[in-house]
Amino acid sequence: MKKLSDFVKERRKEVNLTQEEFADRAGVALTVVRKIEQGKTNLNLEKVNQVLKMFGHKLVPVPLKELE
Secondary structure, three states: OOOHHHHHHHHHHHOOOOHHHHHHHHOOOHHHHHHHHOOOOOOOHHHHHHHHHOOOOOOOOOOHHHHO
């Protein structure tokens, strides 16, 4: 499974946007994009989903039972 940080960074680069341009288009602060791409763990799920919406994705909680 690909890390969130890698996914966002790779996809952002595929569309040739800087972090700042991407943040503007996603409607989030530049710090949100930076934190996601740096792999920070204290992220706001709503903000993460705003970013992922740009790629047609959404992050939702999954019970541990389903991951095993």
